[in-house]
Amino acid sequence: MTGSEPDDAARWREAAELRGEHAGWVIIWLAPVGRFRAYRRLPGARRDTALTDPTAAGLASQITRAEQAARSPASTSDQAIKDS
Numbered sequence: 001m002t003g004s005e006p007d008d009a010a011r012w013r014e015a016a017e018l019r020g021e022h023a024g025w026v027i028i029w030l031a032p033v034g035r036f037r038a039y040r041r042l043p044g045a046r047r048d049t050a051l052t053d054p055t056a057a058g059l060a061s062q063i064t065r066a067e068q069a070a071r072s073p074a075s076t077s078d079q080a081i082k083d084s
Helices: 005-019 058-070 073-083
Strands: 027-029 033-039 051-055
Touching: 005 027, 005 058, 033 058, 051 058, 058 073
Parallel strands: none
Antiparallel strands: 027 033, 033 051
């Protein structure tokens, strides 16, 4: 799926807005596949976090859930075990 140039420009603006709202995340618009993608190494994560969604709102929701999961007590205890 490919979008038109005006649509892609709007999606890039949405990606820039998401970067402003979610510091610490690399957020891009992948025009050839019609999806937003976000990357971040979250505390307590076993590997880098990579999220993708066709809508900016959907990606923002995933980012929020990933950040909440990284702050959860289970994630903290998993990190403590890993660090010991």
